Amino acid sequence: GAGVSQSPSNKVTEKGKDVELRCDPISGHTALYWYRQSLGQGLEFLIYFQGNSAPDKSGLPSDRFSAERTGGSVSTLTIQRTQQEDSAVYLCASSLGQGALNEQYFGPGTRLTVT
Amino acid sequence: AQTVTQSQPEMSVQEAETVTLSCTYDTSENNYYLFWYKQPPSRQMILVIRQEAYKQQNATENRFSVNFQKAAKSFSLKISDSQLGDTAMYFCACGSNSGYALNFGKGTSLLVTP
Numbered sequence: 001g002a003g004v005s006q007s008p009s010n011k012v013t014e015k016g017k018d019v020e021l022r023c024d025p026i027s028g029h030t031a032l033y034w035y036r037q038s039l040g041q042g043l044e045f046l047i048y049f050q051g052n053s054a055p056d057k058s059g060l061p062s063d064r065f066s067a068e069r070t071g072g073s074v075s076t077l078t079i080q081r082t083q084q085e086d087s088a089v090y091l092c093a094s095s096l097g098q099g100a101l102n103e104q105y106f107g108p109g110t111r112l113t114v115t
Numbered sequence: 116a117q118t119v120t121q122s123q124p125e126m127s128v129q130e131a132e133t134v135t136l137s138c139t140y141d142t143s144e145n146n147y148y149l150f151w152y153k154q155p156p157s158r159q160m161i162l163v164i165r166q167e168a169y170k171q172q173n174a175t176e177n178r179f180s181v182n183f184q185k186a187a188k189s190f191s192l193k194i195s196d197s198q199l200g201d202t203a204m205y206f207c208a209c210g211s212n213s214g215y216a217l218n219f220g221k222g223t224s225l226l227v228t229p
Contacts, residue, residue, distance in 0.1 A: 031215065033216065040221065041221055042119070042121075042219035042222055043217070043219040044219075050215070093160075100147065100210030100215075100217065101148070101212050103165070106160035106161075108158050108159050109158045
């Protein structure tokens with residue numbers, strides 16, 4: 001079956017511009033995660049959606065970052081007024097439910113470059 | 116809170132040889148899981164192997180096996196009969212059933228040479 005897909009694959013933007021990154025999770029997966037992978041670093045948790053519950057935004061680094069998930073499926077991560085330190089690979093993952101018992105399946109990521 | 120440490124930024128191994136990647140972790144959870152993910156240049160994170168902390172037996176998946184030392188909070192990955200396709204970044208991660216986000220180490224870049 002289809003895996004997690006993300007678009008665009010690569011995005012180059014100028015400092016100060018807004019960007020939107022999209023994630024299509026695996027059908028039927030109620031849990032969706034966004035992670036950020038900066039150069040030479042591991043993955044940093046950003047935000048978590050579970051079904052219709054309020055998302056956990058505790059990992060968002062600043063109020064310039066926001067995310068939504070429409071209809072319990074597609075998610076969009078928005079970064080406003082991008083800064084050079086926002087340059088990273090943004091990875092989306094989905095799983096059948098909450099908890100490490102449920103395997104997280106990752107998308108191929110969006111590489112964001114802020115010039 | 117959980118922390119994961121990978122102390123080997125880069126490693127190299129010859130094809131058909133065995134290599135071990137190190138990982139240590141810290142957690143206050145009793146019910147947790149440990150993972151090794153592989154990230155090739157395509158950026159796709161692929162689950163290699165998973166260990167449930169309450170299981171004493173070390174997990175194995177074909178050429179991949181772990182050495183789980185719970186008291187020492189150590190979780191190393193052994194790759195036997197290394198293949199060129201094993202070249203990738205390898206990330207160790209920890210997660211609990213009471214939470215959701217996985218906590219990742221900074222990764223080990225593994226190069227398999229002919």
